[in-house]
Amino acid sequence: MIKLWGYAVETAADGVEALEKLAMWPAHILVTDLMMPRMDGSELLRQLKAQGGGPTAIVQTAFGNLDTALSTIHELGAFWFLEKPVQSAALRLLLERAAQQGRLVEHTVRLERQLSNRGVLGDMVGTSPKMREVFSLIQQVAPSKAAVLITGESGTGKELAARALHALSPRRSGPFVAINCAAMPDTLMESELFGHEKGSFTGAAERRIGCFELAQNGTLLLDEIGDMPLATQVKLLRVLEDGRVRRLGGKSEIQLDVRVVAATNSPIETAIKEGKFREDLFYRLNVFPIPLPPLRERLEDLPVLVRATLEALNPKHGTKITEVSSVVMDRFLNHHWPGNVRELRNVLERAVILSGEGTVDMVHLPPGFAGTPPPVMATASQGELRIPFGSTVEDAERALIEMTLEHTKNNKTRAAEILGISQKTLFNKLKEYNSARGVGAD
Numbered sequence: 001m002i003k004l005w006g007y008a009v010e011t012a013a014d015g016v017e018a019l020e021k022l023a024m025w026p027a028h029i030l031v032t033d034l035m036m037p038r039m040d041g042s043e044l045l046r047q048l049k050a051q052g053g054g055p056t057a058i059v060q061t062a063f064g065n066l067d068t069a070l071s072t073i074h075e076l077g078a079f080w081f082l083e084k085p086v087q088s089a090a091l092r093l094l095l096e097r098a099a100q101q102g103r104l105v106e107h108t109v110r111l112e113r114q115l116s117n118r119g120v121l122g123d124m125v126g127t128s129p130k131m132r133e134v135f136s137l138i139q140q141v142a143p144s145k146a147a148v149l150i151t152g153e154s155g156t157g158k159e160l161a162a163r164a165l166h167a168l169s170p171r172r173s174g175p176f177v178a179i180n181c182a183a184m185p186d187t188l189m190e191s192e193l194f195g196h197e198k199g200s201f202t203g204a205a206e207r208r209i210g211c212f213e214l215a216q217n218g219t220l221l222l223d224e225i226g227d228m229p230l231a232t233q234v235k236l237l238r239v240l241e242d243g244r245v246r247r248l249g250g251k252s253e254i255q256l257d258v259r260v261v262a263a264t265n266s267p268i269e270t271a272i273k274e275g276k277f278r279e280d281l282f283y284r285l286n287v288f289p290i291p292l293p294p295l296r297e298r299l300e301d302l303p304v305l306v307r308a309t310l311e312a313l314n315p316k317h318g319t320k321i322t323e324v325s326s327v328v329m330d331r332f333l334n335h336h337w338p339g340n341v342r343e344l345r346n347v348l349e350r351a352v353i354l355s356g357e358g359t360v361d362m363v364h365l366p367p368g369f370a371g372t373p374p375p376v377m378a379t380a381s382q383g384e385l386r387i388p389f390g391s392t393v394e395d396a397e398r399a400l401i402e403m404t405l406e407h408t409k410n411n412k413t414r415a416a417e418i419l420g421i422s423q424k425t426l427f428n429k430l431k432e433y434n435s436a437r438g439v440g441a442d
Contacts, residue, residue, distance in 0.1 A: 226268050
């Protein structure tokens with residue numbers, strides 16, 4: 001019967017024979033009776049545990065041995081039990097769930113093996129003491145339900161940290177949903193988070209499921225939480241406290257089971273003092289803080305970061321880059337990396353495309369990178385920007401923003417994407433420039 005469900009099956013008469021066969025045939029799932037000759041089910045699981053765990057186990061038991069079965073599950077880590085006579089539908093369901101559980105365990109073991117062998121946790125890479133500390137914090141908090149606040153400069157990998165936390169948690173089979181609180185207009189933020197019913201406001205042509213519902217039984221990342229409007233903060237706090245959400249225009253509340261992770265690149269303590277962020281919400285989110293170090297504070301990670309990035313970029317672009325030259329690595333080690341790991345990836349992606357194969361050399365780096373004298377720029381029509389000597393950083397930033405807006409025909413969303421900043425940051429910059437000119441913001 002079990003073979004017809006697509007499983008390969010091996011049988012054993014008792015616990016002794018089962019141990020012998022498992023040594024030669026590593027199974028993913030073990031279905032065992034409690035009462036067997038020579039070695040019963042409890043002793044079989046006890047010996048497998050002493051050997052390092054064994055496969056995911058389902059225990060069969062007669063009604064009178066139910067207490068023993070529950071004790072076996074609790075003490076020896078069996079997955080579940082089935083009362084005899086066994087119903088085929090129940091057995092099939094448990095086998096499917098046990099197989100899924102086994103895959104999740106293997107995934108976690110693989111992640112932890114990567115971390116110990118290569119300094120890799122998910123898509124995060126680093127062997128420096130600061131990154132080892134980050135990895136340790138993620139591993140410690142992942143199994144819990146605690147809210148986590150990830151802080152760090154732009155480009156340090158806050159979303160990667162959140163994804164690694166999700167991958168190591170019991171919710172790993174559930175959804176991972178991320179929302180950027182800075183990129184969302186204030187008027188749409190509540191609808192995006194909590195959802196809305198049809199007709200709840202002008203333009204609500206149909207029901208919309210919010211991010212909290214989408215993340216049910218999984219993890220919700222609230223990125224750039226410091227930019228969330230105060231009015232939305234009040235409603236978010238209530239959702240976090242009650243564990244329930246009501247769609248805009250809705251009459252009933254929906255029970256939630258969502259792990260909330262928040263991230264920010266700005267000090268929330270300053271926003272609290274300025275009255276821009278609720279202190280009670282901060283304490284609700286900051287149960288377990290994880291600060292990410294900037295790249296300039298862990299330069300010893302550059303060799304492994306470069307290698308891992310090249311390995312990821314080669315398949316994407318069909319290239320065969322094996323390494324960067326020693327001169328390039330020296331230049332990397334002396335660069336300040338204001339854009340952190342994101343900047344490193346961008347620099348390497350350009351270099352990989354230009355080089356194609358072999359080694360990345362200085363000629364493949366962006367003009368002006370890390371002190372390299374930039375070539376004389378051509379004309380503005382070629383999309384290049386020439387900054388006169390003596391210009392300030394503010395002058396250069398403003399010129400770049402204005403040229404990008406001209407290139408995108410004043411499409412601010414596209415301009416923000418090209419510049420690698422949030423729409424809110426771009427709007428604030430434009431407001432600042434217009435204020436200096438004595439005119440209103442666009």
